[in-house]
Amino acid sequence: MIRHVVTFTWDPRAGEERVAAAITALRGLRHEVGGMSFLAVGEDAGLSDGNASAVFIADFADAEAFYRYAQDPVHLSVVAEFVRPILAARAAVQYQV
Numbered sequence: 001m002i003r004h005v006v007t008f009t010w011d012p013r014a015g016e017e018r019v020a021a022a023i024t025a026l027r028g029l030r031h032e033v034g035g036m037s038f039l040a041v042g043e044d045a046g047l048s049d050g051n052a053s054a055v056f057i058a059d060f061a062d063a064e065a066f067y068r069y070a071q072d073p074v075h076l077s078v079v080a081e082f083v084r085p086i087l088a089a090r091a092a093v094q095y096q097v
Contacts (some may be wrong), residue, residue, distance in 0.1 A: 002066045008054045010087065011088045027041045
């Protein structure tokens with residue numbers, strides 16, 4: 001199984017509505033794209049300074065399932081429409097579980 005973890009740091013000027021729309025769109029990927037056995041999207045609880053704003057964690061059966069997701073037009077659209085316009089920084093890792 002492949003676990004895909006992404007952290008997002010939103011631009012401070014993004015605004016609550018745009019951030020909420022991005023979180024909702026990211027959560028919808030499980031139903032819109034599929035291929036995931038698990039998906040969690042969460043916003044930082046604000047317990048420590050310097051944390052990212054949000055995290056996206058998704059599990060895929062194998063690397064091929066991850067690549068299908070990564071190249072899916074719906075996924076790419078969500079990133080282009082909701083994530084990139086408010087993104088200050090992003091970090092990602094995929095690892096074998």
